[in-house]
Amino acid sequence: MSEIKFLLNGGNISVxxxxxxxxxxxxxxxxxxxxxxxxxxxxxxxxxxxxxxxKLVNSCIMPAGNVAGHEVLTIEGFSxxxxxxxxxDAFAGAxxxxxxxxxxxxxxxxxxxxxxxxxxxxxxxxxxxxxxxCRCTGYNxxxxxxxxxxxxxxxxx
Amino acid sequence: MSDFDIGKPVRKVDNDIKLSxxxxxxxxxxxxxxxxxxxxxxxCPRGIIKRIDIPVLPEGYFSVTADDIPGKNIIKFxxxxxxxxAKDRVNYFGEAILLIVGPDRAxxxxxxxxxxxxxxxxxxxxxxxxxxxxxxxxxFGSDNKFASYNYEKGDVDRxxxxxxxxxxxxxxxxxxxxxxxxxxxxxxxxENDGKISVYGSMQCPYYVKNALVQxxxxxxxxxxxxxxxxxxxxxxxxxxxxxxxxxxxxxALKTRRPVAVLYEREEDTAYTPRRHPAEVTxxxxxxxxxxxxxxxxxxxxxxxxxxxxxxxxxxxxxxxxCGVYNIxxxxxxxxxxxTNTVPNGAFRGFGAPQVIFxxxxxxxxxxxxxxxxxxxxxxxHMAKQGDRTATNGLFYDEIKLPxxxxxxxxxxxxxxxxxxxxxxxxxxxxxxxxxxxHGCGFTGSGERDIIKAQLKLRRKKDSKRVxxxxxxxxxxxxxxxxxxxxxxxxxxxxxxxxxxxxPDTDRVPDSGPTVASRSIMIVGRLLQKAAERLKxxxxxxxxIEIIQDYEAPERIKWKGGESSGDAYPAYSWGVNVVEVEIDxxxxxxxxxxxxxxxxxxxxxxxxxxxGQIQGGMxxxxxxxxxxxxxxxxxxxxxxxNLTNYTIPTAMDFAPIENHLMKTYYEDGPFGAKGAGxxxxxxxxxxxxxxxxxxxxIHIAKLPVTPEYIMREASENE
Numbered sequence: 001m002s003e004i005k006f007l008l009n010g011g012n013i014s015v016x017x018x019x020x021x022x023x024x025x026x027x028x029x030x031x032x033x034x035x036x037x038x039x040x041x042x043x044x045x046x047x048x049x050x051x052x053x054x055k056l057v058n059s060c061i062m063p064a065g066n067v068a069g070h071e072v073l074t075i076e077g078f079s080x081x082x083x084x085x086x087x088x089d090a091f092a093g094a095x096x097x098x099x100x101x102x103x104x105x106x107x108x109x110x111x112x113x114x115x116x117x118x119x120x121x122x123x124x125x126x127x128x129x130x131x132x133x134c135r136c137t138g139y140n141x142x143x144x145x146x147x148x149x150x151x152x153x154x155x156x157x
Numbered sequence: 158m159s160d161f162d163i164g165k166p167v168r169k170v171d172n173d174i175k176l177s178x179x180x181x182x183x184x185x186x187x188x189x190x191x192x193x194x195x196x197x198x199x200x201c202p203r204g205i206i207k208r209i210d211i212p213v214l215p216e217g218y219f220s221v222t223a224d225d226i227p228g229k230n231i232i233k234f235x236x237x238x239x240x241x242x243a244k245d246r247v248n249y250f251g252e253a254i255l256l257i258v259g260p261d262r263a264x265x266x267x268x269x270x271x272x273x274x275x276x277x278x279x280x281x282x283x284x285x286x287x288x289x290x291x292x293x294x295x296x297f298g299s300d301n302k303f304a305s306y307n308y309e310k311g312d313v314d315r316x317x318x319x320x321x322x323x324x325x326x327x328x329x330x331x332x333x334x335x336x337x338x339x340x341x342x343x344x345x346x347x348e349n350d351g352k353i354s355v356y357g358s359m360q361c362p363y364y365v366k367n368a369l370v371q372x373x374x375x376x377x378x379x380x381x382x383x384x385x386x387x388x389x390x391x392x393x394x395x396x397x398x399x400x401x402x403x404x405x406x407x408x409a410l411k412t413r414r415p416v417a418v419l420y421e422r423e424e425d426t427a428y429t430p431r432r433h434p435a436e437v438t439x440x441x442x443x444x445x446x447x448x449x450x451x452x453x454x455x456x457x458x459x460x461x462x463x464x465x466x467x468x469x470x471x472x473x474x475x476x477x478x479c480g481v482y483n484i485x486x487x488x489x490x491x492x493x494x495x496t497n498t499v500p501n502g503a504f505r506g507f508g509a510p511q512v513i514f515x516x517x518x519x520x521x522x523x524x525x526x527x528x529x530x531x532x533x534x535x536x537x538h539m540a541k542q543g544d545r546t547a548t549n550g551l552f553y554d555e556i557k558l559p560x561x562x563x564x565x566x567x568x569x570x571x572x573x574x575x576x577x578x579x580x581x582x583x584x585x586x587x588x589x590x591x592x593x594x595h596g597c598g599f600t601g602s603g604e605r606d607i608i609k610a611q612l613k614l615r616r617k618k619d620s621k622r623v624x625x626x627x628x629x630x631x632x633x634x635x636x637x638x639x640x641x642x643x644x645x646x647x648x649x650x651x652x653x654x655x656x657x658x659x660p661d662t663d664r665v666p667d668s669g670p671t672v673a674s675r676s677i678m679i680v681g682r683l684l685q686k687a688a689e690r691l692k693x694x695x696x697x698x699x700x701i702e703i704i705q706d707y708e709a710p711e712r713i714k715w716k717g718g719e720s721s722g723d724a725y726p727a728y729s730w731g732v733n734v735v736e737v738e739i740d741x742x743x744x745x746x747x748x749x750x751x752x753x754x755x756x757x758x759x760x761x762x763x764x765x766x767x768g769q770i771q772g773g774m775x776x777x778x779x780x781x782x783x784x785x786x787x788x789x790x791x792x793x794x795x796x797x798n799l800t801n802y803t804i805p806t807a808m809d810f811a812p813i814e815n816h817l818m819k820t821y822y823e824d825g826p827f828g829a830k831g832a833g834x835x836x837x838x839x840x841x842x843x844x845x846x847x848x849x850x851x852x853x854i855h856i857a858k859l860p861v862t863p864e865y866i867m868r869e870a871s872e873n874e
Contacts, residue, residue, distance in 0.1 A: 034185035035178025037388075039338045040422040044799040047338055075178035084177075092172040095764035098772065099633025100175030101338040101388030107176060126807040133799065135336050135389050136633045137768055138775030139807040 006067045009077025019065025023057075024048045026064040027074060035075035035104045039133070046132030049105035050074050056112040056131070075104035083111060086153040087145070094145035098136030105132045110146045118157040119150055163646050163827045164819075166764035169638045170652065171631065180386040183342040183357050184419050191344065191415040194221070194256040194408045195265035197272045198428065199247035202283070202497040202792040203296075204276030206245055209255070212271040218259035221408045228374030232399050233367055238297060239463035239500065241372060241403040247276070248296060248462035249497050250793040251428035253400070258408045258416055281497040283792045285436055285457050288494035296462060296495035303460045303493040304468035306475050308720035310549050311486035316451020320442035326522055328439070328515035330859040332786035333432040333779075334796070335504050336804045337632075339388020341397060341429060342419040345405035353406050354381040359398040360390045361670035362628050362660045368399035369406055383661045390632035391776070392503030395672050396466050397429050427797040430502030431786065433458040433470055433493070435511035437478075439519045442486075447527035449538060451486035454478045456512060460493040461500035467493035470501075472600045473508035476724040479547040480516040481558060481592045483540040487547060489720075498792040503672060505773065506595075506837045510780060513593045514859055517842035522855065531846070532571075532590055536562065539592065550723035553712060554822065558592060561732045561754040561818050565590065568814060569734040569752040578850055588736040588750075589846025591839040596725025597831030598675040601717045604726075605709040610680055611666040614644070614687040614703040616695075623648060623691065624656040625684060627668040629676045631659075634833055635765035636676055642761055643681050643826050647688035648695070666704070674831025677761055678727070678822070683707060685826040710824045727822050729830045730756040733774065733839030736811075737847040744863035744870065746782060746848060748810040755835065756818045759828035763817070766832055770815045773836025779805045781841035785860055 005014045008031070015030055027033045027050070036059050039047030043061035050059045051073040052066075078084050087107050090096075097103050106129060113120055113128035120128065125146045126139070134142065150157070174180045211220045223230050223244035232239045243254045257269045282293045288301050295301035317323065343357035353373065359365055362382040369380045382402070387394065401418045408416040420429070440453040456474045460467035475491040524534035540546075542556050566572050571590055578586045598604060613626035623644055631637040641655040658664070668680045687705035694701050715722040736750035753770060760766040783803055786796045796802035821828035845856040854869040 028185075032187070034181065037182065037339070038184065038421075039340070040799045042422070042798060042800060045338060045422075079177040088173065088176045091176055092168050095166070095169075095768045097169065097172050097175050098635070098768055099338065099387065099389040100171070100180050101182065103175050104178040130806045130808045133338060133804060133806065135338055135391070135776070135804060136772045138771035138773075138805075138810075138813065140771050140812045141768060143807065143812075 004064055004068045006069060007071040009073060017064055019063060021064045022060055023062040023064045023067060024059040027059060033074050033076050037101055039101065046105045046109065047102055049108045049132060051108055051112055054112065054115050056109050075107060078108060078111060083153065083156050086156055087111065087149045090145040090149035090152065094141045094148060096137060096142040096145040102132055102134045106134065106142055110149065114150055114157040122147070163642060164760040164763045166762050167638065167642060167652060169635060170641060171637050182339050182388050183344060183385040186344055186356060186385065188344065188346065188415045191417055192258050192260055192412055193262050193265060194258045194404060194416050194418045195269045196253045196404065196424065197255045197257060197269050199243065199250060199252040199254055201247065201276050201278060202250045202281035203279045204247055205279065206243065206247065206274060207277055208275040210273040212268060214268060218257065218268060219412050221256040221258060221411055225407050225411050226372060227410065228372045232403065233371045234396065234465050235468055236303065236464035239465060241400060249499055250791045251499060252462070253404070256404055256408055258412055281792055283496055283498065283788065285459050285494055285496070288496050296497065297464065301495045303464040303495060304471050305492040306471065306720060307490040308548065309488045310545070310547065313451045313453060313486045313488040316486035317442040319450055321445045322443045323440060324443065324523060324526060325438065325440040326519055326857065328437045328518060328857050330435045330511045330514060332434055333504060333784050334426060334786055334802055335391040335393030336799065336802065337389030337391060337393055340420040340422055340425040341394065341401055342417065343398060343401040343405045344415060344417040345402065345409035346415040347409045347413055352379045352381065353409060354383065355402045355406060356383045356385050357398060357402060358387045358394055359384055360394045360630055360632060360672060362630070362662050363667040364670055365399050365402045366662045369402055372403050373406060381661065381663045384630050384659045387630060387632040391505045392507060392672065393429065394632065395503040395670060397502060422799060423797045426802055427794045428499055430465065430500055432504040433460065433467065433501040433508065433511070435474065437512060437515035439515060441519070441523060443523065447523065447529060447534070449484060452484045454489045456491040458493040458508070459496055459498070459501065461496060461498045463500040465500045465502050467501065469600065470503070470508040474512050476548055476600060477509045477596065478512045478516060480513055481540055481594050482516065482520065482538040483544045484547065496792070498788055499794065505776065506834045507673065509595060509834070510838050510841060513838045514841045514845065517591050518845060518856060521846055535592055546724065548724045549721050552728070554727060555820055556730065557756050557818050557820060558730055558732070561730065561756060562592070564754045564816055564818065565732040565734050565752055568816065569750065571734050574736065582853055585739045585741050585851050586737065587847035587849065587851030588734060589843040589850065591733045591843040591846065593731050593838045594728045595674065595831065595835035595838060597678050597727045597729055598725060599673050600724055602715045604679060604707055608669040610669040610683060610707040612668045612680060612683040612687055612705045613666050614684070614691055616691060616701045618698065618700050621650065622654045622656055623650065626665040627680055628660045628662070628665050629668055629680050630671045632671065634769060635762065639677060639761040639765060640681065640684060643684050644688045647685055648692050674833045674835065677829050678825045678831050679707065681761070681826040681829060682824060726824060727830050729832060729835045731835055731839045733843040735840060735843035735847050737844065737851055739848065739851045739866070744866040746863070748778060748844070750811050751813040753813065753815045754818055755815070756820050757832040757835065758820050758822040758825050758830035760817060761827065761829050766817070767815060769832050770836045771813055773833065774813050774840045775805050775810065777837040777840025778810050778844060781844040781859060782861055785862060
């Protein structure tokens with residue numbers, strides 16, 4: 001066991017854990033944040049996506065010890081942002097939400113992309129969400145949503 | 158209602174709770190004192206259980222076996238053969254034998270690994286061929302078939318005796334896993350009065366309830382089922398949740414604590430039902446001009462180890478075998494056979510994707526034999542309004558296939574591309590078109606005789622808000638929004654003034670399962686009728702409750718025992734075009750374009766329907782091109798996660814362009830028919846046709862992997 005300190009959704013956090021514990025379990029089971037989901041447990045589906053220092057990470061394969069001293073953002077933290085509002089409206093407007101299980105991860109994947117590339121083309125969007133599986137939508141409406149958010153959210157990213 | 162268009166999209170009512178991560182799926186539930194259950198599974202495909210050694214469990218840990226089941230150790234389906242927990246024998250690798258229950262999931266994994274089970278092995282039946290070989294002791298009945306059917310229309314023997322040519326072909330299709338992003342999960346909570354409440358991810362709350370009433374041997378008032386947010390179903394959460402709910406309930410009753418059964422991806426992928434693999438033989442008698450004089454079809458489905466719902470899946474296969482074609486003389490035989498593999502179940506399309514693939518590819522073969530253009534040949538045999546269906550029912554309603562084909566040709570440039578790719582084989586490009594239909598709702602008289610759906614609508618005194626009471630679930634397909642829209646539109650109130658809670662069997666009547674593309678067409682129609690009745694009483698100043706019972710449309714005539722009459726009340730129609738380019742060296746295929754035209758009657762929400770089409774066609778393309786699932790020598794799935802069972806990503810296929818051909822179905826709400834399953838059916842045959850053109854090969858098998866293309870292409874050389 002060791003004390004791991006990190007920044008979570010803008011606040012300082014300290015947990016006393018085995019540092020090899022999965023970040024996903026720390027978030028869900030210890031901190032009660034259920035926005036990140038477990039879909040596969042091996043870094044394939046992206047339902048557990050969170051941002052670590054603005055980079056998209058599969059929290060189910062990241063040891064919690066690795067985030068010591070870093071900044072973690074989950075959907076719970078991001079949903080207070082203006083950029084979230086823009087993405088959420090674009091997702092709603094494009095019909096990009098079905099069962100919703102992949103949705104928080106998709107939103108964070110879009111945020112990670114737009115942070116780096118504010119005006120992505122379609123292939124950049126597709127690559128950026130290719131680690132986030134969705135079985136309901138066939139992705140095209142999600143791709144459209146991210147294009148719309150990028151276009152209408154000028155200046156936010 | 159003249160200018161009113163219900164199809165105009167609204168913001169889905171559950172977007173915000175899902176987008177913000179606040180929606181609670183079953184694994185997100187936190188209940189104080191909750192324990193977890195880990196399933197201990199058979200590690201041989203078939204055997205008699207000789208001994209079970211359970212390690213000494215630490216304090217707070219329990220085991221649950223078949224002996225802990227208070228009522229009948231049989232999951233309530235059509236046949237009484239599938240136990241919740243195996244007691245004396247196992248019939249497939251992975252079959253549940255017992256549960257280890259306790260607070261720490263890592264500890265459970267370790268304890269479950271120390272359970273020792275000894276078997277006397279029995280030779281296992283692993284394939285359809287084995288199942289029918291008579292070389293093995295049957296798993297089910299005396300003939301090892303869960304169900305077998307045969308029916309006839311017209312005079313097949315005369316058709317064949319007049320034949321100029323008879324063409325016989327075999328087609329086969331593989332497994333497909335639903336691969337919903339949220340794995341199966343249930344939590345059972347023991348209440349004070351001997352009652353048990355079960356929360357979980359499911360499509361059919363009343364199936365789960367009925368299964369538990371039987372397994373717990375209690376009155377109906379002692380079982381309450383509540384649906385949680387459900388992360389996709391696609392049929393996979395139709396039948397199997399009853400098993401999970403049973404496990405959770407047995408453990409909860411034994412421990413007197415809430416117990417969660419939450420599958421991990423490995424368990425869910427390897428041990429829960431998938432789409433039935435099929436073998437389809439089509440034999441067609443033709444005259445000198447290639448006209449079809451008669452057809453003999455035989456369909457075999459691999460049902461797995463227990464009957465489950467295979468019989469109903471088989472019905473859809475055998476009744477849809479003609480696709481959109483008018484075959485006047487027809488003989489159909491079919492069987493769902495037992496094998497020592499995971500029992501197969503429902504998956505979007507439910508027995509139809511297998512036969513639509515076979516009939517579409519067969520029609521293509523027949524056209525080629527007579528050197529006809531494939532689409533022209535198909536068009537010549539298409540059914541028209543007033544023609545007889547495969548089961549001698551009637552196509553009552555307008556069939557707009559000719560206009561739909563024209564539209565598909567126009568948007569995809571199918572005709573010119575088909576000719577250009579044919580003229581230059583070195584391009585290794587291909588474009589294929591598929592025509593298909595889907596019978597909406599339950600097969601035969603299921604709605605009238607078995608389901609008997611009931612819906613309730615209520616407005617309380619001094620309230621302008623209306624509440625819908627129905628057992629149908631939203632699993633992502635948008636029912637939370639579309640049901641509200643139907644009620645709001647009839648009553649001319651805001652969608653926000655319609656309440657539609659997630660189903661709780663203590664509150665809602667049994668409006669039937671969320672399956673068979675029936676929720677909008679059947680239950681939505683009940684809702685519309687109830688709302689119309691409520692509207693007439695709107696001025697009354699008291700509580701108003703409307704109960705609406707299903708009544709079968711009068712025109713529907715069905716004799717189940719003879720497989721004769723109207724197998725479905727209505728049909729939805731589709732045309733798909735898929736374009737591919739293939740690397741001739743690696744046989745890797747790129748889908749460079751995909752188009753669709755669908756007739757689903759009137760869409761209740763155009764954007765929701767667009768989502769169904771996009772997602773359904775993607776699943777269809779996955780089925781066609783990439784989703785490989787096969788068993789090893791123990792009948793155990795070789796694929797057990799999303800790394801080795803690959804579903805499409807955002808980078809795999811070109812965007813799909815969709816169009817609706819709107820029609821009006823008089824027995825559906827606002828003219829709507831079924832949509833969900835139809836969208837999956839056409840992608841595979843259109844894809845296979847395109848690949849066949851690009852590589853000049855015949856395709857008789859799904860999935861069409863690069864390895865398969867390469868083998869066929871090298872045989873051609």
